Amino acid sequence: MLTKLLCLGLVAYASAAVKLQEVFSWNAMDWNYPNELQRQEAILSGSLIRENALPVGIERWRNKLFVSVPRWRPGIPATLNYIPLDAPHEASPRLTPYPSFEENEVGNCDTGLTTVYRVKADRCDRLWVLDVGTYGYDPNVTNACPYSLNVYDLHTNTRIRKYVFRPEDIVASTFIANIALDEGATCEDTFAYFSDELGYGLIVYSWEQNKSWRFSHSYFMPDPLVGDFNIAGLNFQWGAEGIFGITASPPGADGYRTLYFSPLSSHTEFSVSTRILRDESMVKAASFHDFKVVGNRGPNGHTTSKVMDDTGVQLYNLIDQNAIGCWSSSLPLKPENTAIADKDDVGLVFPCDVKIDDDKNVWVLSDRMPVFLESELDYSDINFKIFTSPLRNMIEGTVCEPPSFTISTPLPTPTLAPSLPQTPLYGLSLNYHSHRPYYPSYSLSGQRIRSFSPTEHESFDDKRFADLPRATYPLTATTPNTNDPFTFDRSPWWIRSTAQGRVHGRQY
Numbered sequence: 001m002l003t004k005l006l007c008l009g010l011v012a013y014a015s016a017a018v019k020l021q022e023v024f025s026w027n028a029m030d031w032n033y034p035n036e037l038q039r040q041e042a043i044l045s046g047s048l049i050r051e052n053a054l055p056v057g058i059e060r061w062r063n064k065l066f067v068s069v070p071r072w073r074p075g076i077p078a079t080l081n082y083i084p085l086d087a088p089h090e091a092s093p094r095l096t097p098y099p100s101f102e103e104n105e106v107g108n109c110d111t112g113l114t115t116v117y118r119v120k121a122d123r124c125d126r127l128w129v130l131d132v133g134t135y136g137y138d139p140n141v142t143n144a145c146p147y148s149l150n151v152y153d154l155h156t157n158t159r160i161r162k163y164v165f166r167p168e169d170i171v172a173s174t175f176i177a178n179i180a181l182d183e184g185a186t187c188e189d190t191f192a193y194f195s196d197e198l199g200y201g202l203i204v205y206s207w208e209q210n211k212s213w214r215f216s217h218s219y220f221m222p223d224p225l226v227g228d229f230n231i232a233g234l235n236f237q238w239g240a241e242g243i244f245g246i247t248a249s250p251p252g253a254d255g256y257r258t259l260y261f262s263p264l265s266s267h268t269e270f271s272v273s274t275r276i277l278r279d280e281s282m283v284k285a286a287s288f289h290d291f292k293v294v295g296n297r298g299p300n301g302h303t304t305s306k307v308m309d310d311t312g313v314q315l316y317n318l319i320d321q322n323a324i325g326c327w328s329s330s331l332p333l334k335p336e337n338t339a340i341a342d343k344d345d346v347g348l349v350f351p352c353d354v355k356i357d358d359d360k361n362v363w364v365l366s367d368r369m370p371v372f373l374e375s376e377l378d379y380s381d382i383n384f385k386i387f388t389s390p391l392r393n394m395i396e397g398t399v400c401e402p403p404s405f406t407i408s409t410p411l412p413t414p415t416l417a418p419s420l421p422q423t424p425l426y427g428l429s430l431n432y433h434s435h436r437p438y439y440p441s442y443s444l445s446g447q448r449i450r451s452f453s454p455t456e457h458e459s460f461d462d463k464r465f466a467d468l469p470r471a472t473y474p475l476t477a478t479t480p481n482t483n484d485p486f487t488f489d490r491s492p493w494w495i496r497s498t499a500q501g502r503v504h505g506r507q508y
């Protein structure tokens with residue numbers, strides 16, 4: 001124990017998270033009960049054993065930050081929980097069961113949840129939750145309920161669907177660790193994908209058909225050469241761990257997303273088009289070559305959690321490096337095209353889950369999981385942390401940053417449009433720097449984006465133009481005084497009059 005703590009302490013000097021800001025941290029997790037008496041009773045009866053709780057998954061939806069806690073050990077009162085983000089900030093908030101304690105009843109296969117790892121919210125304000133139905137940890141695992149998908153309406157906090165996986169979707173060794181969503185044009189057109197880490201499968205669920213099917217492929221299997229792990233001063237082997245982290249790309253030119261995946265015991269990234277996955281007949285018809293090798297993250301590239309934003313930037317946890325890595329899928333995946341977005345040798349020991357919310361904030365949960373599983377956590381120390389950072393800050397200055405353009409005054413060509421690279425325009429980000437109180441508003445193709453307030457530095461993102469076809473567009477500035485529109489390519493007087501002004505834009 002002492003050796004391990006020294007180890008954690010010494011490497012503290014190596015690095016500390018600089019972009020990720022710590023929002024919450026805990027020595028041990030705790031729960032909100034209707035009153036303190038009930039909490040004390042739960043502690044006395046053993047239905048709450050704080051030091052048995054390890055948070056493993058997070059997801060932000062509006063004013064809620066969901067936190068999942070598997071029932072690997074007894075005394076976990078709820079596996080699905082949240083922290084209200086609109087409540088007065090507490091550094092170590094207690095978890096609130098979602099939707100209720102009752103609906104988290106262990107072993108209740110009808111209305112309860114037994115063990116949840118990862119959860120995902122969608123654009124239609126639904127929360128997708130996989131209940132693996134087991135409690136206990138290897139070798140003492142009890143299969144209380146079948147694998148089931150539970151989907152909640154986040155406005156009414158009620159379960160709107162429960163789907164039990166078919167026996168054919170599951171094999172004896174199945175261990176489903178992760179979930180990715182593939183959202184189509186309508187809420188009905190939503191698919192969910194589940195990685196079967198130890199059964200080496202990929203399970204597809206169609207919301208519209210309320211039906212699931214299972215793909216197998218040798219790319220779901222571990223690389224036996226990289227099954228050795230060194231984390232937090234512990235050495236252990238997770239050599240059997242197959243397909244784990246999964247995430248869907250933005251839609252491609254053919255309208256289909258790409259599902260990226262990687263086995264845990266692997267440094268390689270693979271992909272498959274959702275055109276294949278969405279089609280049940282492809283279970284038999286898909287060829288070996290419909291699954292692709294994307295590239296390699298390089299040494300110490302084990303990852304369990306990945307997420308891609310709508311510009312094609314992927315973030316992933318690097319569990320050997322106490323870090324979050326990034327890669328822009330516009331570049332070939334090889335070590336030199338990846339970067340460490342942030343790293344912290346104390347705070348990010350086992351960065352278990354990484355998510356990007358609708359406001360383009362990154363959320364990271366770190367939980368020292370290997371110490372919990374293979375050794376013993378020291379509950380006088382901070383063990384669990386949740387961090388956040390705007391995605392833009394995370395990737396700024398790295399190879400993962402999207403191509404950018406800068407217009408400096410005086411302008412050589414007073415036109416913004418020709419500088420826009422010919423890539424799909426998912427959104428536009430502008431940074432306005434000025435030492436004078438000129439604050440124009442912008443329009444793109446006649447649609448007003450917004451105006452700037454009189455600060456020296458301001459920036460914003462706008463995704464309303466995600467559907468615009470690949471082209472260049474005139475960017476228009478309007479002055480607040482006259483409301484006269486000015487396009488840069490006609491009369492860029494504003495640019496000239498703010499001699500120190502600079503517009504710095506980035507195209508998504």
Ligand SMILES: *[C@@H]1O[C@H](CO)[C@@H](O)[C@H](O)[C@H]1NC(C)=O
Nearest residue numbers: 072073136137138139140141
């Ligand atoms: C499994 O359960 C048995 C009986 O409760 C117990 O004796 C044993 O220590 C447990 N093993 C592990 C690894 O937890």
Ligand SMILES: *[C@@H]1O[C@H](CO)[C@@H](O)[C@H](O)[C@H]1NC(C)=O
Nearest residue numbers: 161162163164165209210211
């Ligand atoms: C979906 O399938 C499940 C079987 O697991 C069934 O119980 C449920 O009623 C179905 N829901 C809908 C909306 O068809």
